[in-house]
Amino acid sequence: MEAKKIKVILKRGLILFLIFSLFFLEGCWGKKEVDQLAFVIGIGLDQGKKPGDIIFTFQIAQPKKGGQSGSEINNWILSTEVTHAPLSEEKVFEILNRYPFVGTTKILVIGEELAKSGINSVIDSFQRYYQFRRTMYMIVAKGKAKDILNTKLRNDQLPALSLLGRIEENKAVSSFPVTRIGHYLTLLSREGQAPIIPVVDRLQPGEGGIDYKGSEGGEAEELLLEGAGVFRVGKLVSYLTDQESKGYLWLENEVGTRFISTEEMNGISVTAKVIRSKSNYSVTQDEKGPRFNYQLKVIVAMTEVMGSQPPMSPEKWAAFTGDAEKLVAQAIEKECQAAINKDKEIPNDFLGIGRHIEQKNPSLWKEVRNNWEKTLQDLPVDLDVEVTIEHSGVDRNTPVSPVNPEGTRQE
Amino acid sequence: MERISTHQFLMLGAGVTLGTTFFPVGMTVASSAGRDGWMAVIPAFLFGIPFSLMLLSLAEKYPQKNLIQITEQVLGKWMGKIFGILAILISIYFGGLLARQGVDMFSRSILPLIPFWAFLLSGFVLVLMLVNAGIEVMARFCEIVFPIVAVALIGTALLSIPRFEQGELLPFLENGFKPVLFGVIEIIPWPMEFVLFLGGLLKFLPQGQQEIRQMRAKVWHVLLFVGLLNMLITLVEIWVFGPTEATRLTYGLLTLGKMIEISQTVSGIESIFTVIWMGASLIKVSAFYFLGLWGVQTVFGLKRGVAHMFIIPIMSVIPWTLTRGADLQIAITQADRYLILPLALVWVILLWGVSWWRQRK
Numbered sequence: 099m100e101a102k103k104i105k106v107i108l109k110r111g112l113i114l115f116l117i118f119s120l121f122f123l124e125g126c127w128g129k130k131e132v133d134q135l136a137f138v139i140g141i142g143l144d145q146g147k148k149p150g151d152i153i154f155t156f157q158i159a160q161p162k163k164g165g166q167s168g169s170e171i172n173n174w175i176l177s178t179e180v181t182h183a184p185l186s187e188e189k190v191f192e193i194l195n196r197y198p199f200v201g202t203t204k205i206l207v208i209g210e211e212l213a214k215s216g217i218n219s220v221i222d223s224f225q226r227y228y229q230f231r232r233t234m235y236m237i238v239a240k241g242k243a244k245d246i247l248n249t250k251l252r253n254d255q256l257p258a259l260s261l262l263g264r265i266e267e268n269k270a271v272s273s274f275p276v277t278r279i280g281h282y283l284t285l286l287s288r289e290g291q292a293p294i295i296p297v298v299d300r301l302q303p304g305e306g307g308i309d310y311k312g313s314e315g316g317e318a319e320e321l322l323l324e325g326a327g328v329f330r331v332g333k334l335v336s337y338l339t340d341q342e343s344k345g346y347l348w349l350e351n352e353v354g355t356r357f358i359s360t361e362e363m364n365g366i367s368v369t370a371k372v373i374r375s376k377s378n379y380s381v382t383q384d385e386k387g388p389r390f391n392y393q394l395k396v397i398v399a400m401t402e403v404m405g406s407q408p409p410m411s412p413e414k415w416a417a418f419t420g421d422a423e424k425l426v427a428q429a430i431e432k433e434c435q436a437a438i439n440k441d442k443e444i445p446n447d448f449l450g451i452g453r454h455i456e457q458k459n460p461s462l463w464k465e466v467r468n469n470w471e472k473t474l475q476d477l478p479v480d481l482d483v484e485v486t487i488e489h490s491g492v493d494r495n496t497p498v499s500p501v502n503p504e505g506t507r508q509e
Numbered sequence: 510m511e512r513i514s515t516h517q518f519l520m521l522g523a524g525v526t527l528g529t530t531f532f533p534v535g536m537t538v539a540s541s542a543g544r545d546g547w548m549a550v551i552p553a554f555l556f557g558i559p560f561s562l563m564l565l566s567l568a569e570k571y572p573q574k575n576l577i578q579i580t581e582q583v584l585g586k587w588m589g590k591i592f593g594i595l596a597i598l599i600s601i602y603f604g605g606l607l608a609r610q611g612v613d614m615f616s617r618s619i620l621p622l623i624p625f626w627a628f629l630l631s632g633f634v635l636v637l638m639l640v641n642a643g644i645e646v647m648a649r650f651c652e653i654v655f656p657i658v659a660v661a662l663i664g665t666a667l668l669s670i671p672r673f674e675q676g677e678l679l680p681f682l683e684n685g686f687k688p689v690l691f692g693v694i695e696i697i698p699w700p701m702e703f704v705l706f707l708g709g710l711l712k713f714l715p716q717g718q719q720e721i722r723q724m725r726a727k728v729w730h731v732l733l734f735v736g737l738l739n740m741l742i743t744l745v746e747i748w749v750f751g752p753t754e755a756t757r758l759t760y761g762l763l764t765l766g767k768m769i770e771i772s773q774t775v776s777g778i779e780s781i782f783t784v785i786w787m788g789a790s791l792i793k794v795s796a797f798y799f800l801g802l803w804g805v806q807t808v809f810g811l812k813r814g815v816a817h818m819f820i821i822p823i824m825s826v827i828p829w830t831l832t833r834g835a836d837l838q839i840a841i842t843q844a845d846r847y848l849i850l851p852l853a854l855v856w857v858i859l860l861w862g863v864s865w866w867r868q869r870k
Contacts, residue, residue: 228618280672
């Protein structure tokens with residue numbers, strides 16, 4: 099009976115203790131309210147003015163108070179020059195009186211100068227600090243990263259968000275490579291493959307065949323993602339042109355959808371939309387040594403035929419489609435060949451031919467790995483591109499119109 | 510006397526064997542066997558099967574006795590005491606290390622500012638509640654928590670598919686079987702943790718012939734399934750990070766959790782997973798607490814309450830001795846390699862061998 103009483107008292111005491119504790123439990127240690135945080139969307143890294151310093155540019159998206167829709171945000175940009183990455187967060191706090199929350203960082207823009215001098219030690223914090231994610235996208239800026247993030251876009255979008263939108267929709271228009279920091283780190287540790295990172299540049303009206311009406315002063319108000327930078331041991335060693343980086347995308351199986359136009363043949367050129375693409379590779383060896391072979395199978399839809407065609411029967415059209423497939427294949431080959439030539443020329447194996455050899459023929463890789471750059475330069479690389487035009491839209495030949503009074507059509 | 514059913518034996522065994530092994534598995538095997546590390550996992554876990562079967566055969570011969578009591582009967586009282594004291598010390602020490610590992614996981618990933626005593630205090634309260642409720646309640650806890658942990662692991666693996674690096678697993682066996690063998694040796698102590706726990710659990714197992722037969726089959730299921738889960742996580746870690754990065758990451762699974770994105774709307778769900786991993790950690794720490802408790806009760810003939818007084822201070826001090834995460838990793842590996850593995854190997858083989866030899870005579 100006595101023991102029962104004690105148990106009841108203990109139970110009541112415990113319940114009271116738990117209720118009482120509620121008043122003192124305010125949540126996690128060091129918790130911060132949302133309005134104490136500054137949500138970082140993009141970070142820019144540039145070489146500092148002093149040797150060893152890094153300029154960190156934070157692009158902070160701050161929800162607008164009283165905005166008409168929930169998605170309206172203020173664009174806060176802040177640059178600090180520090181010696182070590184984590185110190186930049188302290189600086190942001192000192193200035194903004196908000197804790198920078200870097201868990202929302204999606205874009206990491208690296209300035210050209212810093213990229214050339216090496217980024218491996220600078221990005222250590224981005225893969226170590228628990229708030230960062232390995233899914234962040236990396237971009238190399240032509241010029242300064244700070245300028246990219248400070249660009250005032252015509253649609254008032256945050257540059258980091260604008261870039262993010264394009265990168266995440268990359269499969270819809272695969273015209274530049276995509277590199278997450280996790281992917282970069284994985285490639286960094288590979289022996290037979292060098293990482294590449296897409297390049298962003300500020301685009302002034304009229305540059306690169308693109309025109310738009312900017313505000314007075316001629317400042318760039320658009321950003322162009324095109325081409326890529328090739329890295330070797332963390333240093334930017336070369337740039338890929340638009341054509342070369344597109345070649346890389348074909349060979350590395352990273353083409354989702356995109357357009358490709360052919361050269362003219364008998365006054366006719368074709369533009370096709372890629373529906374599916376699959377690349378494969380094989381390694382062979384003969385008396386002359388190893389050979390590398392890429393095989394590409396691409397399914398496209400014809401989206402434009404330029405030039406003038408006579409009316410065609412279904413049979414004639416089928417024959418023309420066969421010829422057009424060859425034209426598209428040539429256009430793809432041209433891009434791929436540009437990438438292969440660049441891979442050999444640098445020579446820094448961004449295509450990962452060495453890694454592919456290791457995958458297919460490990461014993462051959464063991465033979466060539468110590469002298470890989472020389473071997474790569476001399477390695478014959480073959481290319482087989484097979485294109486199938488699945489359909490040509492809702493029409494066959496190009497539009498025709500009568501040219502003489504008898505009503506006969508042009509030939 | 511408490512008894513658990515054969516199904517509870519399955520779930521308890523799986524929960525204890527799995528524990529938090531999925532945290533270091535990728536790093537451990539990849540550092541020995543590189544991209545072939547995943548091949549080392551299942552053979553290592555299957556290594557525990559003969560030892561578990563030996564223990565079940567001893568349970569059949571000496572019903573309602575734990576391993577210490579059987580040792581006292583077969584090898585003599587003093588041998589029983591020596592093995593018993595070793596088991597007590599190792600289990601309490603290892604339980605303390607695992608408790609610290611649970612805290613380490615939280616500190617590194619989502620809650621870096623919470624002092625580790627706060628984690629330890631709350632964790633120990635839960636462990637004590639589980640242990641105090643008895644092995645049957647612990648088995649029921651495993652029946653609920655283990656499937657959740659398994660589903661979370663499989664879910665993490667599936668949601669990581671978009672992050673796979675093309676062809677990262679190739680080529681297979683580039684450097685032959687030798688590195689894989691080294692990988693197996695690295696993690697062989699892990700199933701032996703379960704073997705030690707089973708030694709204490711023998712007393713609470715069903716005694717019927719048919720049930721013992723069922724448990725023999727279930728031992729296979731336990732070790733194979735846990736081996737498969739760990740292999741899956743290792744495979745995914747190597748596939749996503751590559752062997753070099755997988756070796757560099759302390760808790761690869763936590764990093765995988767941070768990389769999960771569903772469409773463009775859901776990300777940052779690693780904290781949900783972390784709560785689940787805490788359940789796995791609780792099971793493992795409780796298992797070693799149980800082992801220590803049974804040992805103290807058997808060797809020194811103490812009552813449950815007094816035995817708690819013996820274990821609590823030692824087990825709660827051990828985490829305080831390891832404030833550096835780097836030291837913790839080494840301490841756990843060394844405890845596994847130089848304490849748990851030799852003890853389980855020598856004890857079970859010796860006891861089973863002598864028992865078998867006497868029966869032949």
